[in-house]
Amino acid sequence: MPQPDGSSIVLTTRVQAMLGWVRKNSLWPLPFGTGCCAVEFNSSVSSHYDLARFGAEVVRFSPRQSDMMIVAGTITDKMGPVVKRVYDQMAEPKYVIAMGACACSGGFYRAYHVMQGIDELIPVDVYVAGCPPTPEALIHGILELQEMIQRGKTHHDRLKTQDRKATTALPG
Amino acid sequence: MTDSRHKTEKPQPPFPAELKALGSQILGSEKTGDGHHEMLVDRSRILEVLRTVKEDPAIHCDLLVDICGVDWPDRDDRFEVVYHLAALETGLRLRIRVPLKEEDPTMPSAFGLWKGANWFEREAWDLFGIHFEGHPNLKRLLTHEAFDGHPLRKDYEPGRRCLLTEDEIMTPEWARENPTDNDQFETHILNLGPSHPATHGVLRTVVQLEGEVIRRAECEIGYLHRCFEKMVESQGWNQVIPYTDRLNYCSSMINSVGYALAVEKLLDVEAPPRAQILRLILSEFSRIMDHAVCLGANLVDLGAVTGSRYFFQVREEIYGLLESCSGARLTVSYARIGGLSHDVPENFSSQVRVLLDTIPGFIDDVEKLVTRNTIFRDRTEGVGVISGAEALAWGWTGPCLRASGIPYDVRKASPYLGYENIEFDVPVATTGDCYARYLVRMEEMRQSLHIIRQAIDSIPGGPVMIDDPHIAPPEKSKAYNEMESMIRHFKLLNDGIQVPAGNGYGFTEGANGELGYYLVSNGGGKPYRIKVRPPCFAIYQAYPHLLEGQMVSDAIAILGSLNIIAGELDR
Numbered sequence A: 001m002p003q004p005d006g007s008s009i010v011l012t013t014r015v016q017a018m019l020g021w022v023r024k025n026s027l028w029p030l031p032f033g034t035g036c037c038a039v040e041f042n043s044s045v046s047s048h049y050d051l052a053r054f055g056a057e058v059v060r061f062s063p064r065q066s067d068m069m070i071v072a073g074t075i076t077d078k079m080g081p082v083v084k085r086v087y088d089q090m091a092e093p094k095y096v097i098a099m100g101a102c103a104c105s106g107g108f109y110r111a112y113h114v115m116q117g118i119d120e121l122i123p124v125d126v127y128v129a130g131c132p133p134t135p136e137a138l139i140h141g142i143l144e145l146q147e148m149i150q151r152g153k154t155h156h157d158r159l160k161t162q163d164r165k166a167t168t169a170l171p172g
Numbered sequence B: 001m002t003d004s005r006h007k008t009e010k011p012q013p014p015f016p017a018e019l020k021a022l023g024s025q026i027l028g029s030e031k032t033g034d035g036h037h038e039m040l041v042d043r044s045r046i047l048e049v050l051r052t053v054k055e056d057p058a059i060h061c062d063l064l065v066d067i068c069g070v071d072w073p074d075r076d077d078r079f080e081v082v083y084h085l086a087a088l089e090t091g092l093r094l095r096i097r098v099p100l101k102e103e104d105p106t107m108p109s110a111f112g113l114w115k116g117a118n119w120f121e122r123e124a125w126d127l128f129g130i131h132f133e134g135h136p137n138l139k140r141l142l143t144h145e146a147f148d149g150h151p152l153r154k155d156y157e158p159g160r161r162c163l164l165t166e167d168e169i170m171t172p173e174w175a176r177e178n179p180t181d182n183d184q185f186e187t188h189i190l191n192l193g194p195s196h197p198a199t200h201g202v203l204r205t206v207v208q209l210e211g212e213v214i215r216r217a218e219c220e221i222g223y224l225h226r227c228f229e230k231m232v233e234s235q236g237w238n239q240v241i242p243y244t245d246r247l248n249y250c251s252s253m254i255n256s257v258g259y260a261l262a263v264e265k266l267l268d269v270e271a272p273p274r275a276q277i278l279r280l281i282l283s284e285f286s287r288i289m290d291h292a293v294c295l296g297a298n299l300v301d302l303g304a305v306t307g308s309r310y311f312f313q314v315r316e317e318i319y320g321l322l323e324s325c326s327g328a329r330l331t332v333s334y335a336r337i338g339g340l341s342h343d344v345p346e347n348f349s350s351q352v353r354v355l356l357d358t359i360p361g362f363i364d365d366v367e368k369l370v371t372r373n374t375i376f377r378d379r380t381e382g383v384g385v386i387s388g389a390e391a392l393a394w395g396w397t398g399p400c401l402r403a404s405g406i407p408y409d410v411r412k413a414s415p416y417l418g419y420e421n422i423e424f425d426v427p428v429a430t431t432g433d434c435y436a437r438y439l440v441r442m443e444e445m446r447q448s449l450h451i452i453r454q455a456i457d458s459i460p461g462g463p464v465m466i467d468d469p470h471i472a473p474p475e476k477s478k479a480y481n482e483m484e485s486m487i488r489h490f491k492l493l494n495d496g497i498q499v500p501a502g503n504g505y506g507f508t509e510g511a512n513g514e515l516g517y518y519l520v521s522n523g524g525g526k527p528y529r530i531k532v533r534p535p536c537f538a539i540y541q542a543y544p545h546l547l548e549g550q551m552v553s554d555a556i557a558i559l560g561s562l563n564i565i566a567g568e569l570d571r
Helices: A015-024 A036-045 A080-089 A100-105 A135-151 A155-169 B043-055 B117-128 B228-234 B238-245 B252-267 B273-301 B305-326 B348-371 B374-380 B388-393 B398-402 B434-456 B476-481 B483-495 B535-540 B543-547 B552-562 B566-570
Strands: A029-033 A068-072 A095-099 A126-128 B025-027 B037-040 B063-071 B079-086 B093-100 B106-108 B131-133 B187-192 B204-210 B213-220 B502-509 B514-521 B529-533
Touching: A015 A135, A029 A036, A029 A080, A036 A068, A036 A095, A036 A100, A036 A135, A036 B305, A068 A080, A068 A100, A068 A135, A095 A100, A095 A135, A095 A155, A100 A126, A126 A135, B043 B093, B043 B106, B063 B117, B063 B514, B063 B529, B079 B514, B093 B106, B117 B131, B117 B535, B204 B543, B204 B552, B213 B543, B213 B552, B228 B238, B228 B529, B238 B252, B252 B273, B252 B502, B252 B514, B273 B305, B273 B348, B273 B434, B273 B552, B305 B348, B348 B434, B374 B434, B374 B552, B388 B398, B398 B434, B398 B535, B434 B552, B476 B483, B535 B552, B535 B566, B543 B552
Parallel strands: A029 A068, A068 A095, A095 A126, B037 B093, B106 B131
Antiparallel strands: B025 B037, B063 B079, B079 B093, B187 B204, B204 B213, B502 B514, B514 B529
């Protein structure tokens, strides 16, 4: 890294830490908005709260292009297979935020057509409470996720560790 | 307490003599208390009655408001189908009840008379298992294909789920086989949604394209069916309010006020004047928010991203006001049966005045950017045209109907909350296209500001909650310190508000049109049945017909202009 006086210095880091640093600051959200929470998600990316300040403003509706799925709203049994398919289409590494009470646990809809939390279907990294959560709460959730990515604590990282253990434990 | 109980009924048109010969049992409007004429009709005569009601010039009920089922397991005739009808010219309101036996819950379809019966009957089939003979497409609507049973029947366990796998996702039959025409473009099946950026919520439309022109379309809804009507049957009357807030979440205040008014009608009480006017002001602000989201989303879909940012700022400003009143931004849960949960903050008036000064600026900015914009006009003018008569046949109400030239507005037709004392115009357009719907909404926002400007100067003092120990809980200080208040508090919160047995339909002007609540009470602390009449539901069922012959990109423009809110559509 060049310095003002013409000399240069070298920063050393681990590959994992650098990857985490890069990944956490360029999250591309996929808003899977179904209900009321989607309106608050819109507020979060609009000018007033400006999610761009945290490097997560490139909203992409295509699962192929995004790495952070924000499930905002109630997921019903009819919608379940769609969530699963969209999640499966995302490329690794991918992260999931469950925004709001419905996505976390079904909320106050303990009913015949409502999924009692999206973790019935897909792994969730961060649960954001609220009905609906304020934009501040969602931004807090994203900051939490960034911290988890940096420290290698996401579901994606856990899966990788499990895989490594499984391969090393193979006989022969 | 004596002040709170007084009749608010305005004079109703008399019961038409032509009808008296038709009904096997006529219940006059004085018996129903909600201003509706009610009659019981045997199912063998229902088509004849409905035809007379629609076609007789003296009655002429041109709007089919709602069809719903009610389940009475203890009665001989287990099911009941309830029709709500309205004559826009005379203001006549009619309710027709048809009892059905459990062994044979079939009756003729009203689709031939009103196209709007289409989805209402499908819903009754889905949720109650009532079979409508002669319906063109009687299959499940809100629940999924793999669902077993009819969930709104009283013997259906609220929490019993049926799971759906990916292979079972339904495609309409005509879309499965793909006929190709050798002389023409190849036809092509396209699936819009349910996860699609332009559907703003979870709506799915399957279209058959010939080149870029839509030949056939079908909507699939229910992706946000959260079982509102089943859930509320296990809640107290006041506990329903958080659920109503999540119906049309873009304007939750209007929903809860409409519900509270409907229950108050059933109880025959009225909220104090201060609560009424505060409800009115916040409802009008909610209407502005709703229109702002609708127009903003419509603009984004057409590529005009800037306009939506202005409109989202309008929302943020109004959120500030709602948050200072209720503590929540979006789902406010602020109304209560008999008033409001608590008074507004001291600086309410000054906050409102600031908003009244700032919001017109945002509207003017968008107006300058969009209204005469050539691209916007090219995309919206002459697109998605519907005539007034046809819109009415589908059961449309609200801004979409007014854009087709029919000036029906519940605030004028049957005023509530003191709209009769306020001067405002009902904007009407005549062309019935997407551009007309845009213009109507823009002007309605200005009219809402005009309404608020008049109301803000006349906020009376006094309580915001009715003085009735059977409805309003005592103040907290009293509940802690006085024996009698404590007992009342305990009784009210444990048993809930006791609503006398009966039924009633309350309706208000929601942001999308007539928002109605049909309430049935069996005298307990919990509702026996609540049926919401969501304005979107009637509007959206006409969407496939608007699409036929349009370009695929117009589908997005039309959808945005209808303002379909999935929470309200699917409940």
